[in-house]
Amino acid sequence: MTEPDPATEAFIAHRNLLFTVAYEMLASASDAEDVLQETWLRWADIDQDTVRDARAFLVRITTRQALTRLRTVRRRKESYVGPWLPEPLLTSPDVAEDFELADSVSMAMLLVLETLAPTERAVFVLRDVFDLAYDEIAQAVEKTPSAVRQIAHRARAHVAARRPREVVSPDQSRDALAAFQQAVETGDLQRLLDMIAPDVVLLTDGGGVVRAALEPVVGAEPVINVLSRLTSATFHPAQVNGHPALILRTDAAEDDPENNSENNPKIDSVLALRLEAGLITGIYAVRNPEKLSRLTHETPVNR
Missing domain, CATH: 3.10.450.50 (Nuclear Transport Factor 2; Chain: A,)
Known part of the structure; x- marks a missing residue:
């Protein structure tokens, strides 16, 4: 039996994380899967010897692909018939045990994220949900770290003003x-x-x-x-x-x-x-x- 190559192993190891990043940015599982396909195609062409942190590199590719698709689907939503809601996912019970993760993928939060500009959404998701460093986020969204800090502050205030104030167990x-x-x-x-x-x-x-x-x-x-x-x-x-x-x-x-x-x-x-x-x-x-x-x-x- 042929052993998976390092690129495939890394992608498989981080696939669920990458899907979650894409889904939180797009609120659509089908679009998130398309983003993962594009991520894989680009990842497979990378010289693995030049990659120091596979997780960070994959998140960077996924974020850029999700941003590109987000701008496209926003135009598609403008002609959507009636209210638009996120595509629901059947999730395992252990997701609820991680309060921050459960909150970030909730219908209510995904609708709040819809009100952010694409780059604001990416920065908020990567910083407040996945706790990435500002330097890493800056590379993903192609901004300076100082600009990312300002965007994160603005996005956090925007979300705080619209999310439920009470924590519900x-x-x-x-x-x-x-x-x-x-x-x-x-x-x-x-x-x-x-x-x-x-x-x-x-x-x-x-x-x-x-x-x-x-x-x-x-x-x-x-x-x-x-x-x-x-x-x-x-x-x-x-x-x-x-x-x-x-x-x-x-x-x-x-x-x-x-x-x-x-x-x-x-x-x-x-x-x-x-x-x-x-x-x-x-x-x-x-x-x-x-x-x-x-x-x-x-x-x-x-x-």
Whole structure:
């Protein structure tokens, strides 16, 4: 059996890290995989004798490729039908144990990162999530270390002003999700009203492919009105993007008659919650079928 060459071994060893970097910059697993392919092609052409730190070198290539793609997908999102949400990942339970990693890949945080300029996003991710040195980041984004420090400070302030201020423990998230699930399944509208903030926002991402609200649904009563229509779905708790979430499955007959089977209900959507001060302030529902392929198997993410 042929042993892997050093370049292949290094890439395999750091692949999950590189995927996580690309995913946090792009919020799309499919785009992140494309970035990894480009990274590998460039890495395979490097003279390994000139590489002192394979991890840093690979992160640098991945970051540059992700920045290039980020500018492209931003133009694509401008014509997206309805609200755009990150592509959800089914993650292992141990991701939740690393609070900073779980927070960085959460739906809420990825939406905050969307509001950063591309270079700001790259610097924030590399510094605040992966704790890279300013010198390393400077090489990755092709800026001076002093410029990177200024960008990091600006990006950190921007994120802090928009992220949830309260730290929510995994137990609190699970309890809130279980209560939410029971209230929706039983049609207990009063209980839902007690759990949801008056100014709650529901974002539904159908991508123009399946039915979804084309604008954010704002306010407790309008949101509850939407949730009350979910009685035909079955709810399955799961770890999505490092946090408790619900995978909704339905009879496939309406959209795909050939896939109509009680033993094979299709994934209809994913629901993730944003909690603040004990109330649900945000509900994210991803329905676009093109974004649901990663929910049949766990995707490794790490730092």
